Amino acid sequence: xxxxxxxxxxxxxxxxxxxxxxxxxxxxxxxxxxxxxxxxxxxxxxxxxxxxxxxxxxxxxxxxxxxxxxxxxxxxxxxxxxxxxxxxxxxxxxxxxxxxxxxxxxxxxxxxxxxxxxxxxxxxxxxxxxxxxxxxxxxxxxxxxxxxxxxxxxxxxxxxxxxxxxxxxxxxxxxxxxxxxxxxxxxxxxxxxxxxxxxxxxxxxxxxxxxxxxxxxxxxxxxxxxxxxxxxxxxxxxxxxxxxxxxxxxxxxxxxxxxxxxxxxxxxxxxxxxxxxxxxxxxxxxxxxxxxxxxxxxxxxxxxxxxxxxxxxxxxxxxxxxxxxxxxxxxxxxxxxxxxxxxxxxxxxxxxxxxxxxxxxxxxxxxxxxxxxxxxxxxxxxxxxxxxxxxxxxxxxxxxxxxxxxxxxxxxxxxxxxxxxxxxxxxxxxxxxxxxxxxxxxxxxxxxxxxxxxxxxxxxxxxxxxxxxxxxxxxxxxxxxxxxxxxxxxxxxx
Numbered sequence: 001x002x003x004x005x006x007x008x009x010x011x012x013x014x015x016x017x018x019x020x021x022x023x024x025x026x027x028x029x030x031x032x033x034x035x036x037x038x039x040x041x042x043x044x045x046x047x048x049x050x051x052x053x054x055x056x057x058x059x060x061x062x063x064x065x066x067x068x069x070x071x072x073x074x075x076x077x078x079x080x081x082x083x084x085x086x087x088x089x090x091x092x093x094x095x096x097x098x099x100x101x102x103x104x105x106x107x108x109x110x111x112x113x114x115x116x117x118x119x120x121x122x123x124x125x126x127x128x129x130x131x132x133x134x135x136x137x138x139x140x141x142x143x144x145x146x147x148x149x150x151x152x153x154x155x156x157x158x159x160x161x162x163x164x165x166x167x168x169x170x171x172x173x174x175x176x177x178x179x180x181x182x183x184x185x186x187x188x189x190x191x192x193x194x195x196x197x198x199x200x201x202x203x204x205x206x207x208x209x210x211x212x213x214x215x216x217x218x219x220x221x222x223x224x225x226x227x228x229x230x231x232x233x234x235x236x237x238x239x240x241x242x243x244x245x246x247x248x249x250x251x252x253x254x255x256x257x258x259x260x261x262x263x264x265x266x267x268x269x270x271x272x273x274x275x276x277x278x279x280x281x282x283x284x285x286x287x288x289x290x291x292x293x294x295x296x297x298x299x300x301x302x303x304x305x306x307x308x309x310x311x312x313x314x315x316x317x318x319x320x321x322x323x324x325x326x327x328x329x330x331x332x333x334x335x336x337x338x339x340x341x342x343x344x345x346x347x348x349x350x351x352x353x354x355x356x357x358x359x360x361x362x363x364x365x366x367x368x369x370x371x372x373x374x375x376x377x378x379x380x381x382x383x384x385x386x387x388x389x390x391x392x393x394x395x396x397x398x399x400x401x402x403x404x405x406x407x408x409x410x411x412x413x414x415x416x417x418x419x420x421x422x423x424x425x426x427x428x429x430x431x432x433x434x435x436x437x438x439x440x441x442x443x444x445x446x447x448x449x450x451x452x453x454x455x456x457x458x459x460x461x462x463x464x465x466x467x468x469x470x471x472x473x474x475x476x477x478x479x480x481x482x483x484x485x486x487x488x489x490x491x492x493x494x
Contacts, residue, residue, distance in 0.1 A: 194230035197257075336447075341450045411434075
């Protein structure tokens with residue numbers, strides 16, 4: 001998409017969300033433009049859905065417009081620029097009236113109320129905010145690692161292999177530093193201090209230190225240790241800001257923050273986080289090796305409800321920990337089967353409702369993104385508003401997950417070298433000891449099973465007679481209603 005098209009998309013979106021004065025803040029994740037609104041009633045949901053570049057809209061703590069991977073990173077800067085231009089023109093115009101101030105106050109009050117959420121979901125959302133900015137680097141390095149594996153196995157370009165290995169591994173060797181930086185930034189501390197404390201974990205010199213009767217290992221505790229260390233640094237820094245005189249703050253606060261947090265990290269957090277990370281890896285291996293089919297059935301079947309509730313964010317640190325330990329996460333290919341079930345369900349809805357042009361148009365426009373693992377348009381635009389097809393989509397995900405899990409149980413274990421992509425987009429990231437061929441074949445087989453099971457379950461059990469009668473005649477606003485469920489943030493289906 002060219003710059004002119006990106007700006008045109010941003011210009012088309014801005015008036016439909018109430019204009020520059022209705023925008024509180026702007027951000028984006030892998031697939032969505034996230035906007036904090038002053039007045040939700042000014043948004044034209046149907047107008048946004050009608051834009052060719054918009055794949056769907058989701059209402060959460062922020063208003064989220066699904067633009068798809070790649071596109072959102074290009075449209076967001078243009079949207080921010082247009083908002084700033086609009087505000088500049090606004091400030092040079094007529095003065096704000098008392099009525100406008102009153103309206104803005106009421107809108108801010110409404111916005112504050114809308115942001116209210118449960119402590120668990122809020123905490124998980126903030127943890128996700130730590131890891132989501134790292135996903136592009138994980139994807140890029142993961143694909144390079146896969147390419148390097150192909151070159152290594154085939155013997156092609158041997159001189160390039162060491163260079164690609166360094167490029168693919170450099171980020172992962174220092175990921176703890178980035179996690180510490182983002183953690184401190186997310187929880188209100190000084191980001192560079194969080195990064196400095198987390199850097200202790202990957203420093204080679206920790207191998208000379210004894211803690212709990214054993215030598216520490218560089219990287220011990222990984223991203224979990226970095227998360228805990230930076231979180232502790234934030235609270236130490238806050239205490240210092242409260243008690244240290246302003247004249248000494250610039251010297252004392254950073255010193256005490258790094259010193260206290262660093263000592264606790266070395267003589268406590270690294271060991272404890274290392275034990276937790278080991279337990280996570282051991283449990284995942286045991287679960288898939290001992291009961292892979294059942295584990296896949298449960299994971300694949302429950303992932304869509306987790307996405308709907310926003311609880312799938314808790315899996316992001318687990319995926320990252322598994323990638324640190326083994327080079328890939330075996331859970332992601334199983335969870336990706338939920339997207340396959342969703343695609344199969346959408347195809348069945350398309351076939352069962354031949355006279356509902358509006359819904360069939362939505363499905364046709366959302367299916368390409370669904371095949372690539374961007375499932376929000378189908379979830380919030382099709383299956384979830386209809387009810388029963390959402391359940392049958394979960395059945396498809398469970399079937400696909402059981403298929404992939406069964407092969408893990410039989411000893412053909414594999415995973416994804418990065419988090420973020422799903423569906424067909426996950427193929428370049430697959431890795432495992434059995435080789436590329438079996439990995440690709442099993443994952444493709446799981447997708448096919450998910451498509452077929454989701455289609456069959458929805459076609460035969462996704463509708464009552466009354467639903468078919470109602471949905472096949474006249475306009476159907478229910479299927480296009482603005483979603484109110486709590487999704488992520490994260491990356492799309494995964």
